[in-house]
Amino acid sequence: MRTLVLNATYEPLSVVPGRRAVVLMIRDRVDLVEASAESMRTPTSELMVPSVVRLRRYVKAPRYRAIPLTRRTIFARDDGRCQYCGGPADCIDHVMPRSRGGSHSWDNVVAACHACNTKKADRLLHETSMYLARSPGRPQHWVMAAGAADPRWMPYLAQAAY
Numbered sequence: 417m418r419t420l421v422l423n424a425t426y427e428p429l430s431v432v433p434g435r436r437a438v439v440l441m442i443r444d445r446v447d448l449v450e451a452s453a454e455s456m457r458t459p460t461s462e463l464m465v466p467s468v469v470r471l472r473r474y475v476k477a478p479r480y481r482a483i484p485l486t487r488r489t490i491f492a493r494d495d496g497r498c499q500y501c502g503g504p505a506d507c508i509d510h511v512m513p514r515s516r517g518g519s520h521s522w523d524n525v526v527a528a529c530h531a532c533n534t535k536k537a538d539r540l541l542h543e544t545s546m547y548l549a550r551s552p553g554r555p556q557h558w559v560m561a562a563g564a565a566d567p568r569w570m571p572y573l574a575q576a577a578y
């Protein structure tokens with residue numbers, strides 16, 4: 417369980433473990449924005465884990481953060497699905513193979529399953545009968561880099577214009 421932390425201005429700031437968000441609430445550092453169905457047990461009580469919280473005091477943060485190109489962020493963008501067959505992904509495929517000059521960049525990497533990766537081998541897409549579920553690109557929001565986002569976060573991410 418993870419929590420989206422918004423700045424005082426409602427701008428998405430970071431994603432923290434739910435336990436950390438509970439501590440921030442206890443210390444009055446944040447206000448609850450969206451609850452979740454999850455709770456956390458302590459020796460004396462049961463505490464609700466928030467889905468979205470908002471900082472009481474504004475913090476200065478960069479408007480734009482580069483999203484690192486890693487297996488984790490690629491899987492997050494592609495929902496862990498093979499972009500060729502829709503099955504569970506377990507590897508990264510370069511749409512234009514590296515051996516044919518393809519770059520290691522957001523618009524040339526997709527999550528794939530081992531079977532599709534092997535089947536495609538070092539061929540170009542038009543040399544196969546395979547097709548992509550969607551054309552790859554840079555993820556729309558850095559929160560994607562933190563892994564699959566909670567659906568309750570979406571209204572706050574959509575409002576962030578960057």
Ligand SMILES: [Zn+2]
Nearest residue numbers: 498501529532
């Ligand atoms: Zn596949």
